[in-house]
Amino acid sequence: MLEILLDATVRAGTPILFATLGAIINERAGIINLGIEGLMLIGALSGFAATFASGSLFLGVVAAFVAAFIAGSIHALICVQLRGNQIVSGLALTLFGVGITALFGRGLVGQTIEGFERHAVPLLAQLPLVGKAFFNQDWLIYFSFLLVIAIWFFLYHSRWGLNLRTVGENPTAADACGIPVNLYRFLAVACGSGFVGIGGAYLSLVYTPMWIENMTAGRGWIAVALVIFASWSSFRALGGAYLFGGVTAMQLRFQAMGTTVSVHILQMLPYIFTIVVLVISTLRLQKGASQQPGNLGLPYDREDRK
Amino acid sequence: MPNLLQLQHIRKTFPGVVALDEVSFTIAAGEIHTLLGENGAGKSTLMNVLTGFYAPDQGNILLDDQPVRFASPRESLSQGIGMVYQHFMLVPAHSVLENILVALQNVPLLFPRRQLREKIAQTIADFGLELDLDSPVWKLSIGAQQWIELIKLLMRDCRLLILDEPTAVLTPQEAAKLFKVLAKLKQQGKSIIFISHKMREVMEISDRVTILKKGRSVTTLESGEFDQNRLAALMIGNDRIPEWQKSLPFSDELVLEIENLAVRNDRGLADLDNFSLQLKKGEILGIAGIAGNGQKALAEALTGLARVDSGKVLAAGADITRSCARSSYIAGIAHIPEDRKAIGIAPDLSLDENLILKSFRSARFRNGFFQSRRAIRQNAQEKIEQFAIKAGPSGSPVRLLSGGNIQKVIIARELSERPQVLVALYPTRGLDIGSAEYVHKVIAEGAGDGMSTILISEDLDELYKISDRIAVIFRGQLVGYVDPATASREQIGLMMSGEVPA
Numbered sequence: 001m002l003e004i005l006l007d008a009t010v011r012a013g014t015p016i017l018f019a020t021l022g023a024i025i026n027e028r029a030g031i032i033n034l035g036i037e038g039l040m041l042i043g044a045l046s047g048f049a050a051t052f053a054s055g056s057l058f059l060g061v062v063a064a065f066v067a068a069f070i071a072g073s074i075h076a077l078i079c080v081q082l083r084g085n086q087i088v089s090g091l092a093l094t095l096f097g098v099g100i101t102a103l104f105g106r107g108l109v110g111q112t113i114e115g116f117e118r119h120a121v122p123l124l125a126q127l128p129l130v131g132k133a134f135f136n137q138d139w140l141i142y143f144s145f146l147l148v149i150a151i152w153f154f155l156y157h158s159r160w161g162l163n164l165r166t167v168g169e170n171p172t173a174a175d176a177c178g179i180p181v182n183l184y185r186f187l188a189v190a191c192g193s194g195f196v197g198i199g200g201a202y203l204s205l206v207y208t209p210m211w212i213e214n215m216t217a218g219r220g221w222i223a224v225a226l227v228i229f230a231s232w233s234s235f236r237a238l239g240g241a242y243l244f245g246g247v248t249a250m251q252l253r254f255q256a257m258g259t260t261v262s263v264h265i266l267q268m269l270p271y272i273f274t275i276v277v278l279v280i281s282t283l284r285l286q287k288g289a290s291q292q293p294g295n296l297g298l299p300y301d302r303e304d305r306k
Numbered sequence: 307m308p309n310l311l312q313l314q315h316i317r318k319t320f321p322g323v324v325a326l327d328e329v330s331f332t333i334a335a336g337e338i339h340t341l342l343g344e345n346g347a348g349k350s351t352l353m354n355v356l357t358g359f360y361a362p363d364q365g366n367i368l369l370d371d372q373p374v375r376f377a378s379p380r381e382s383l384s385q386g387i388g389m390v391y392q393h394f395m396l397v398p399a400h401s402v403l404e405n406i407l408v409a410l411q412n413v414p415l416l417f418p419r420r421q422l423r424e425k426i427a428q429t430i431a432d433f434g435l436e437l438d439l440d441s442p443v444w445k446l447s448i449g450a451q452q453w454i455e456l457i458k459l460l461m462r463d464c465r466l467l468i469l470d471e472p473t474a475v476l477t478p479q480e481a482a483k484l485f486k487v488l489a490k491l492k493q494q495g496k497s498i499i500f501i502s503h504k505m506r507e508v509m510e511i512s513d514r515v516t517i518l519k520k521g522r523s524v525t526t527l528e529s530g531e532f533d534q535n536r537l538a539a540l541m542i543g544n545d546r547i548p549e550w551q552k553s554l555p556f557s558d559e560l561v562l563e564i565e566n567l568a569v570r571n572d573r574g575l576a577d578l579d580n581f582s583l584q585l586k587k588g589e590i591l592g593i594a595g596i597a598g599n600g601q602k603a604l605a606e607a608l609t610g611l612a613r614v615d616s617g618k619v620l621a622a623g624a625d626i627t628r629s630c631a632r633s634s635y636i637a638g639i640a641h642i643p644e645d646r647k648a649i650g651i652a653p654d655l656s657l658d659e660n661l662i663l664k665s666f667r668s669a670r671f672r673n674g675f676f677q678s679r680r681a682i683r684q685n686a687q688e689k690i691e692q693f694a695i696k697a698g699p700s701g702s703p704v705r706l707l708s709g710g711n712i713q714k715v716i717i718a719r720e721l722s723e724r725p726q727v728l729v730a731l732y733p734t735r736g737l738d739i740g741s742a743e744y745v746h747k748v749i750a751e752g753a754g755d756g757m758s759t760i761l762i763s764e765d766l767d768e769l770y771k772i773s774d775r776i777a778v779i780f781r782g783q784l785v786g787y788v789d790p791a792t793a794s795r796e797q798i799g800l801m802m803s804g805e806v807p808a
Contacts, residue, residue, distance in 0.1 A: 141784075159413045166397055166408045173395035176357070176460075177409040178380035294399065302359055 005249055006133035010141060011207060012252075013245025015040070015216075017144050017222035018199030020230060020237040021151055025192030027227055028155065029185045030168035030295045031079050034090030035072070036196050037220025043068045043197025045101040048204035048211045051113050057205060061140065064201030065194040071097065072193020073269020074184070080185040083299035098214060108211040115209030116140060122126035140202050147195065151234040168293035181300055199223070222274050226265060229281040233292035242278070247273045307334040309371065310497050311356075311387075311466060314530075316365035323706075325351040326362070329364050333466065338488060338498045340508050341770040342541055342739025343518030344710070349501055352470055352518070356499075357389050358382035384411075388459035389468035394451050402437050402454060409458040413470065418790055429461055433487065448475040448597045456487075464789030467491065468499040474570065474735065474764055478799040485511055491618040500506055500600075503738070505534045517541055538739055545593035556588035556774055561758045562727055563742035567617035569603040569782075577603030579782040581617070586757050590749060592773030592790070593762040594798055602644055603760045605731045607762070611649075619729065638726035642716055642733045645706075646709065650716045653705035657697050658686040658706045661719050689718040694744065719750055728752060728759045735767060746772050766795055780804040 019036050026033040033039075046067035051060030078084040115136035127149050134216040155161040166174040167184045175181050203215055222244060230236035249287075251266040259266075311333040318326040319522060323576050326348045333339050343349050355366070356357055358376035367374050376382040396405050401720050405798050407418055414421050423439065424519040430437050435453055443451060452475055459467055469476035469488075474483040488498055488511060502508055506587040508515065516531055517540045518522040523607065571588040578600045585591050595601055608619060610626075619627045643649045651660050662671055662682055683700075690697050695714045698706055704715060713733065720728065730749065734742035749759050750772060763769050770790045778785040778801040785801045 001634075157417055157419075159415050159418045162408055163416065165400070166404075169397040169399060170395070173397060174408070175359070176379050176383075176389070176391070176395040177382045178378075179408070180380065181379075225475055291399075294397065303361075 003129060004132065005133050005253060007136075007247075008249035008252065009242055009245040010133050010137060012145055012248040013241040013246070014141050015199040015202040015207065015239035015242075016219050016223050016226065016244055017238060018147070018202060019196045020226045021144075021234055022149055022170055022192040022194070022196035022199065023223050023227045024232055024234060024237060025151065025188050025195065027232060027291055027296055028164055029167045029188035029192075030171060030293050030300075031185055031189050031300065032086045032090060032197075032297045033072070033075060033192070034224060035075055035086060035091075035093025035097065035191065035193075036090075036223050037216055037218065038094035039071055039196040040200030040203070040216045040220045040223075041101040041191050041214070042071050043200030044204040044215055045105045045108070045200075045211060046197070047201030048209075049108060049111065051109055051205060052108060057116055060205050061198060061201055066197075068197020068200070069190050069194040072190045073197070075193065076186045076189035079299065080182050080189065080258040083301055084095075086297055086299075090228060094220070097268055102213050105211050105213060106134045109213065110210070112210050113205070116206045135222055138206055139244075140198070141221075143198075148234045148238050155234075165293070168295060170294055172280065175300075176300060178255050181188070196220070196223070202235070218271065225274050225281075227237075228292075229277045231281075231284075232293065233291070244273060250301045307336055309333070309337045310369070312366075312368035312371075313352075313356075314366040314368065316352065316355060316367075317363050317659075318348075318355060318672065319363055323503075325519055326355070328339055329365070329518065329521070329711060331498050331516045331523050331526050333499065333616060334514075335465075335497055336492055336495045337513040338511050340500045340512040340515045341518060342502075342508065342515055342537060344541060346736070347518040347541075348455055348521040349518055351521075353389060353470065354503070356382065356387060356468065367643060370660055373465045383464075384460065385474045386463065386466070388462060388464035388466040390452060390455040390470060390472055392470040392474070394455055395780065396443050397792065399442055401440050402446070403439040405454055406458050406461065409459055411698055418778060425458075426461070429457055433457065449480055449672075450704055453736055460491075464496070466499065468501075470501045471503070472500075473502060473531070477596050477728070477802045478766065478795055479543060479803065480596075481507070483802055490654070501701060503529045503742075504539065504765065508537065509534060524756070534699040541739060556586050556753070557760075559587040559621055561585055561587045561688070562760075562780045563618075563619070564608075567604075567614045568618065569600075569607050569612050570615050571603065575623065576782055577612075578607065581779075581782060583758060583777060584758075584786060587758055588756050589751050589774045590753050590759045590761055590772055592769035592776040593779055594766065594776050594780035595764075595802055597761075597764055599730065599779050601700070601779060603731045603782070605643070605760075605762060606639065606777070608727075608729050609639055611641075640720035640723070640725035640728045642713070642720060642730040644731040646712050646716060647705060651704050651706055652710060654703045656701050657695070657704050658682050659689075660715055661686050661689050661722070664719055665723060687720070689715075693718045694748070713737060713741065713745065717745065721748065721752065723754075725757060728757055729762075731762045732764065733761070734763070734765070740767075766798060778802055 018078040023033055043064035045062045047064035071093065075089050078089040080191070094213055110272055118136055118138055121135040125131045141195055155165060163174065163179045164184055167179060167181050171181045200216060202294055225250030226237060226240040226244065229240045247270045251269045254261065254266055255263060309332045314330050316326050316329040329348070329352055341349055342740060350362060355362050358379040358381055361377065363748060374385060395763050401699070403419055403423065403426060403591060405411055407422060410422070433453065438452060439682065443454065452472060472484060476484060492498065500511065513529050514526055516526045517537070519541065544780045564581060566575060566576050567581045571577045581600065581604065593601060603612055607614050613629050618625060649651055652663065665671065673676055689695065696711050704712065705716070720787040726748070737745065749761065753759060761773060763767065773790050776788050776790050776798065777790065778798060780802060781804065785804065785806055788798060
C-alpha cells in the first residue's frame with residue numbers, strides 16, 4: 001500500500017519537479033518567469049505531437065525542450081534585451097501557451113500513443129519500500145534525478161554557475177567583472193524554459209499518454225510557488241515537488257477508496273497545500289533567511305543612471 | 307614618464323543633460339592622479355566611460371598611444387583598467403572567495419574554488435589582511451569589503467586603478483595603511499586615479515590633480531603647484547561659499563537621553579548594544595565611528611524607523627521609545643537619512659511634492675477636501691530661494707537633481723517645521739564643498755536657534771569643524787566623549803577601533 005502510494009507520489013511530482021527546476025534556473029539569473037504554465041502546455045503538446053507523428057518518445061522529449069526553448073526565448077527577448085516588465089511578459093506567455101496549444105491541439109484530442117515504459121535499475125530497485133518507487137520507473141524520472149544533481153553541481157562547482165549566480169544577485173557587479181550579463185540571462189531563461197517544457201511532456205508522454213486541452217491544470221503555478229518554497233535550491237525543489245506529488249497521490253487514493261468526501265474537495269487539496277506552502281515560505285523569507293537572488297525581477301540597463 | 311592613458315575631448319550626454327562636455331587629461335605610468343570636482347561635475351560619468359559602462363558620444367581614449375574604444379566593462383578590464391566603486395561591486399550573499407573568483411581570468415571551469423583557494427589566500431596574506439575566505443561578504447566591515455575590491459583588481463593585474471572616495475569607509479589608521487599600499491603600487495609602475503573630497507588626503511598623496519567643473523576639465527596641476535586653497539578656489543570657481551558662525555555655547559538642559567538602547571538588525575545581530583547618549587539643548591554632537599558600527603541603527607531608532615529591543619529614548623523627558631515615525635516627528639525629531647534616494651525623497655515625485663511630504667496634512671496645503679496646488683507651489687518657491695536649491699523645470703521628478711540639491715530638498719523639508727532635534731546621517735557625504743558648507747551653515751544656525759543636532763559622520767575634519775562634542779561609537783556601544791578642541795585625531799582614531807581611553 002505505502003509502496004504504491006510512494007510510486008504515485010514520484011509520478012505525480014515529476015512534471016512539477018521539471019517545471020520547478022526550470023523556473024529556478026530562470027530566477028537564478030534574476031528573471032521571474034510566470035509563463036511556466038504556458039510553457040508546460042507548449043511542451044506537452046509538442047512532445048505529444050512529435051511522438052504521435054514519429055513514433056519516437058525520445059524525439060517527443062527533444063521536441064518539447066526545443067518548443068519551450070523557443071517560447072522561452074520570447075520572454076527572454078522581452079525581459080533581457082528590451083528590459084520589459086517581467087510579470088506582464090510572463091503572464092502573456094502563459095495566456096499565449098494556453099491559447100496556441102488549444103488551437104493546434106484540436107486535431108490530436110482523443111489520439112493515444114504508447115508512453116514511456118518502466119525500466120528497473122538493477123539492485124537499487126530491490127531496496128525495501130523506496131526501491132520500486134524510485135528505481136523502477138521510466139527514463140524521464142531518472143533524467144530528473146540527474147538534472148537535480150547537475151543543477152546543484154553547475155551552480156556551486158562550476159565557473160559558469162558562479163557567474164550565473166552573480167548575474168542574478170548583482171548584474172552591475174557581474175558586468176564590472178566582465179561577465180556578459182545579457183547572454184547569461186538569455187540562455188538561463190531559454191534553457192530553463194526548455195526544462196519546463198519537458199515537465200509538460202511528462203504529462204502527455206507518461207502520466208496520461210494523450211493530449212487533453214489545458215492538461216497541466218495549474219501545475220505551472222504550483223511550480224512558481226515551489227521555487228520560493230525550495231529557496232532556489234534544486235534539492236529542496238525535489239522535496240517540494242514530491243510533497244505536492246504525495247498530496248495528489250493521496251487524494252487520488254481517497255477517491256479510489258470511495259470516501260463520502262466530495263471529489264471537488266479532494267481535488268482542491270494540492271492547491272490548498274500550495275497556499276499553505278506559500279504562507280510558510282513567505283514567513284520564512286520575512287525572517288531574513290532569504291536565499292532570493294538579490295536582483296530578482298529587475299531589468300538591467302548598463303547606462304541607467306541610478 | 308610615458309603616458310599610459312590619454313583622454314581627449316570626451317563628451318557624454320544623457321537625455322536633456324550634458325554630463326561631460328569637454329574633458330581632456332593624461333595619466334602617466336606610475337603616478338597618482340587625483341580627480342577633484344564638485345558633485346555633478348561629471349567625475350562618476352567620466353569613470354563610467356573609462357570602465358566601459360557608458361559609451362562616450364564624442365572624443366578619443368588613447369591607451370599606450372593607441373586609440374581604444376571600450377564597448378563594455380569586460381573590454382576595459384581586459385585592457386587592465388579596474389575600479390573600486392563607491393558602491394561596491396560585491397555580492398553580499400556570496401563568500402569572499404566567490405566574490406574574488408568571479409572577477410578573475412583563466413578560472414578553471416570545474417571546482418574553481420578548490421583550485422584557486424591557495425593563490426587567493428596568499429594574496430590576501432601578502433597585504434597583511436585577515437579575511438575568512440568562506441565568510442559571506444555581508445558579515446564583513448565595509449573597510450574589509452573595500453580591500454576585497456582592491457584585491458580583485460590586483461589579482462587581475464590591472465595597470466590603472468581607479469579609487470572612488472576610498473577613505474570614506476576607513477579609520478585614519480586604515481587610510482594610512484591604504485596610502486602605503488598605493489605608494490607601493492605606484493613604485494611597481496601602476497597608475498592610480500584617486501577621487502576624494504578630503505583636501506588633506508589630496509595634498510598627501512597626489513602627484514597631479516585634475517579639476518573638473520560642470521563637465522569640463524578646467525586644469526591639471528603638478529605637485530608643488532597647488533595647495534588646499536588654490537584647489538578649492540578652482541573647484542568652486544565663481545560660486546559663493548556660504549559663510550557661517552559657530553553657535554554660542556549650548557545650555558546644560560538635556561533634550562534627548564538614550565539609556566541602554568539595544569537594537570537588533572534583520573539578521574538578529576546586535577546593531578546597538580547597551581548604548582547610552584545624552585544630547586543637550588543647542589548642541590551639535592558629533593558621532594565618530596567607522597561606517598557600519600551602529601550609526602544607522604542609532605538614527606533609525608531615534609526616528610522610529612527601527613524597532614527598539616530594550617532601553618529607553620527620552621525626548622525632553624517624555625518617553626518616545628515605542629512611537630512610530632510620525633509621532634517621533636511630532637515629538638520634534640527631524641531626520642536626514644543616509645540613503646538619500648531610497649528613503650530621503652520620493653524620487654519620482656516633483657520637488658514641490660517632496661517638500662510637503664511631512665506636512666501635507668497641514669491646513670496650509672489644503673483647500674477643503676483637495677490639495678491646494680497654489681500653496682504647495684508657493685511653499686516650494688520659498689524653499690528654493692531660502693535654501694538656494696537649483697531646481698529643474700517645475701514638475702519634473704526630483705531624482706533628476708544632483709546629489710547636493712537633493713540633500714538641500716531633504717534639509718528644507720526636515721527643518722521647515724522647526725524641529726528640536728535633528729538626526730543627520732552623513733549629511734555631506736558625496737557633496738561638493740559649496741553644498742557641504744551650506745549644510746554646515748544650516749546646522750550651525752539651527753543650533754543658534756536652540757536646535758540640537760546629532761551629526762553622524764565619517765569625516766573627522768567635518769566633526770572637528772562643527773561639533774561641540776564628539777561621541778565615539780564602536781560595535782554598537784559608546785566608547786566615550788571627547789572635546790574637539792583638545793582631542794587629537796590619533797586619539798579619536800584609536801577610540802574608533804574600540805580602545806577605551808585611559
